[in-house]
Amino acid sequence: MAAHNFKHALFCAVVTMVIAFPILGLNLVARGTRVGLEGADASTIISVFVAAAIVFFFQLYRDTIMGNLGKLPALNPLAGREPMPQAKRVKLESWALTGIIVLALFWPFFVSRGSVDLATLVLIYVMLALGLNVVVGLAGLLDLGYVAFYAVGAYTFALLSQYMGISFWMALPIGALLAALFGLVLGFPVLRLRGDYLAIVTLGFGEIIRILLNNWTSITGGPNGIGGIPEPTLFGMEFGRRVKEEGNTSFHETFGIAYSGEHKVIFLYLIALVLAVITALVIRRLMRMPVGRAWEALREDEIAARSLGLSRTAVKLSAFTIGAFFAGFAGTVFASKQGFISPESFVFLESAIILAIVVLGGMGSQIGVILAAIAVTILPELAREFADYRMLVFGAAMVLMMVWRPQGLMPMRRIHIELKRQE
Amino acid sequence: MLVLEDVHTHYGKIEALHGVSVEVNKGEIVSLIGANGAGKTTLLMTVCGNPQASAGRVILEGRDITNEATSNIMRSGIAIVPEGRRVFSGLTVEENLAMGGFFNTKAEIRKSQDHVYELFPRLKEREHQRAGTMSGGEQQMLAIGRALMSKPRMIILDEPSLGLAPIIIKQIFEIIGHLREEGITVFLVEQNAHQALNLADRGYVLETGRIRLHDTGKNLLANPEVREAYLGG
Numbered sequence: 001m002a003a004h005n006f007k008h009a010l011f012c013a014v015v016t017m018v019i020a021f022p023i024l025g026l027n028l029v030a031r032g033t034r035v036g037l038e039g040a041d042a043s044t045i046i047s048v049f050v051a052a053a054i055v056f057f058f059q060l061y062r063d064t065i066m067g068n069l070g071k072l073p074a075l076n077p078l079a080g081r082e083p084m085p086q087a088k089r090v091k092l093e094s095w096a097l098t099g100i101i102v103l104a105l106f107w108p109f110f111v112s113r114g115s116v117d118l119a120t121l122v123l124i125y126v127m128l129a130l131g132l133n134v135v136v137g138l139a140g141l142l143d144l145g146y147v148a149f150y151a152v153g154a155y156t157f158a159l160l161s162q163y164m165g166i167s168f169w170m171a172l173p174i175g176a177l178l179a180a181l182f183g184l185v186l187g188f189p190v191l192r193l194r195g196d197y198l199a200i201v202t203l204g205f206g207e208i209i210r211i212l213l214n215n216w217t218s219i220t221g222g223p224n225g226i227g228g229i230p231e232p233t234l235f236g237m238e239f240g241r242r243v244k245e246e247g248n249t250s251f252h253e254t255f256g257i258a259y260s261g262e263h264k265v266i267f268l269y270l271i272a273l274v275l276a277v278i279t280a281l282v283i284r285r286l287m288r289m290p291v292g293r294a295w296e297a298l299r300e301d302e303i304a305a306r307s308l309g310l311s312r313t314a315v316k317l318s319a320f321t322i323g324a325f326f327a328g329f330a331g332t333v334f335a336s337k338q339g340f341i342s343p344e345s346f347v348f349l350e351s352a353i354i355l356a357i358v359v360l361g362g363m364g365s366q367i368g369v370i371l372a373a374i375a376v377t378i379l380p381e382l383a384r385e386f387a388d389y390r391m392l393v394f395g396a397a398m399v400l401m402m403v404w405r406p407q408g409l410m411p412m413r414r415i416h417i418e419l420k421r422q423e
Numbered sequence: 424m425l426v427l428e429d430v431h432t433h434y435g436k437i438e439a440l441h442g443v444s445v446e447v448n449k450g451e452i453v454s455l456i457g458a459n460g461a462g463k464t465t466l467l468m469t470v471c472g473n474p475q476a477s478a479g480r481v482i483l484e485g486r487d488i489t490n491e492a493t494s495n496i497m498r499s500g501i502a503i504v505p506e507g508r509r510v511f512s513g514l515t516v517e518e519n520l521a522m523g524g525f526f527n528t529k530a531e532i533r534k535s536q537d538h539v540y541e542l543f544p545r546l547k548e549r550e551h552q553r554a555g556t557m558s559g560g561e562q563q564m565l566a567i568g569r570a571l572m573s574k575p576r577m578i579i580l581d582e583p584s585l586g587l588a589p590i591i592i593k594q595i596f597e598i599i600g601h602l603r604e605e606g607i608t609v610f611l612v613e614q615n616a617h618q619a620l621n622l623a624d625r626g627y628v629l630e631t632g633r634i635r636l637h638d639t640g641k642n643l644l645a646n647p648e649v650r651e652a653y654l655g656g
Contacts, residue, residue: 290525293518293521293522293525294525296511296513296514297511297514297522300511300512300513300514301509301510301511301512303505303509304505304509304510304511305522306473306493306494306497307471307497307502307503307505307509307570308497308502308522308523308525308569308573309494309495309497309498309525309526309573310494310525311492311493311494312494313494314494
């Protein structure tokens with residue numbers, strides 16, 4: 001049965017050898033002023049051969065293996081169950097969400113500083129992914145330059161604080177609005193584009209913003225970035241050991257508790273949490289409003305949507321603008337969390353990761369996207385033990401995921417609109 | 424109601440309509456027939472402003488809409504059932520209908536929805552079913568129902584009989600006749616010339632971007648040229 005795969009399997013094994021042998025099997029060694037080439041030790045060469053053999057046998061029996069993998073979802077005990085009635089599900093969901101939010105509120109007081117810091121990053125990604133979900137998942141516009149809006153939010157705060165001394169709370173709405181404005185401006189030229197063309201233009205836009213930030217040295221500091229971005233304050237209370245700005249008091253003195261570096265981290269986490277919850281709620285609300293239905297209608301069938309009098313321009317622009325708005329939100333929090341930003345943080349890889357989160361989570365599904373944001377952010381951290389191979393593990397996990405559940409972790413289940421009858 | 428005066432339409436450099444004049448009066452059914460590529464759909468799309476006419480005028484209820492945006496035109500008492508149905512396949516029947524009444528209040532939507540269910544009891548049965556899972560005939564009914572949701576004074580149908588079984592086509596045409604009784608003006612574009620002309624008060628024959636003939640439905644049906652070209656002799 002595996003005979004028809006033999007040629008293909010052999011080819012794959014040879015490719016593995018060709019790629020792995022020069023990289024792992026040969027070492028460059030410094031000999032005085034010259035560089036020499038040496039073969040690696042026997043164990044490395046053996047493992048290269050073993051790897052090739054594994055690839056060979058996997059490809060040979062691929063159909064069987066993948067077939068069995070496809071049957072795995074049976075492991076899910078809930079798979080065979082009847083779907084719950086919608087009313088019950090909505091109720092259960094809202095209870096579960098409330099529970100999770102309450103837990104998330106108290107959780108940072110019991111764990112290490114590092115975990116809280118990571119959790120803040122997760123929340124930033126949740127905001128980003130929820131925002132992109134509007135553009136990609138709901139409106140069906142493939143945006144590969146989403147990180148540009150994130151950068152606009154972050155740089156708005158950094159520049160405003162550097163040149164005008166504006167605080168986090170002032171910068172938060174400004175950053176978000178400015179990012180939204182950029183979304184609007186980008187929206188206009190790309191309106192008539194669809195699919196691949198749209199993806200390419202947005203990709204270009206993302207790069208333009210990054211390159212601009214990198215080269216406009218007089219304002220943005222170029223590749224050196226901007227440092228000394230202030231942390232948020234709580235009603236004029238600072239979280240540092242000493243008060244930096246006149247007129248402010250310090251948090252630990254006001255409350256008469258000992259100074260601890262953790263306060264600041266937890267405070268930032270809580271801000272990110274509140275903003276993420278606001279993002280989720282606002283978008284949830286929008287999804288049920290006419291504008292949300294218009295996004296879906298336009299995604300499903302553009303001609304039909306237009307025949308009903310929907311304006312393509314308005315609908316697409318609103319999706320772009322709202323998505324960008326929340327990226328600006330996330331960017332401001334990110335700048336405040338890091339205290340230092342540079343164009344390095346806003347490379348294409350970030351856009352790709354955020355998009356991966358949306359796709360992994362199940363396009364359009366909020367809970368799925370949140371779960372995926374957690375998984376995608378934490379997985380590389382957990383995989384740190386694998387050191388150099390951590391991105392490899394991450395990639396493999398993504399491939400497996402797409403084979404297993406191509407529709408995403410939790411595919412979007414549409415909330416049906418029921419018009420209540422008054423009888 | 425709707426007047427096209429010497430309308431020319433271009434796709435890029437290619438002229439698809441070479442000066443077409445059509446008039447649809449209030450309360451009548453007007454059929455437009457023609458072979459493939461005659462420009463029937465182009466004519467309808469020009470009325471909707473996509474693409475816009477490059478010369479001539481399109482007048483809806485005395486208002487010049489030649490250069491208005493599609494979204495504006497579609498909100499001024501005119502509705503179109505696009506060719507090939509184009510229902511929102513992922514949405515349920517009810518949601519599809521609700522999309523049709525996008526710019527109306529909830530109370531109005533409920534009222535028109537009840538009306539559509541009265542016209543098409545079949546849709547009521549399938550209220551919570553996804554539109555994509557229904558048969559072609561049911562989808563066509565839904566497409567017509569969706570267009571009626573905005574309570575249009577005039578409805579344009581682009582080949583409602585496309586790909587449907589004869590018995591379903593008969594039902595659809597009965598409904599179209601019923602719409603006239605309700606006072607809705609109907610502009611019907613069809614390849615199915617026999618049924619379209621039988622139902623119509625007046626008819627136009629479009630040939631390679633020009634109006635070839637114009638007469639009452641009955642006369643066109645009897646016209647030897649039409650019989651020869653569209654009714655199989």
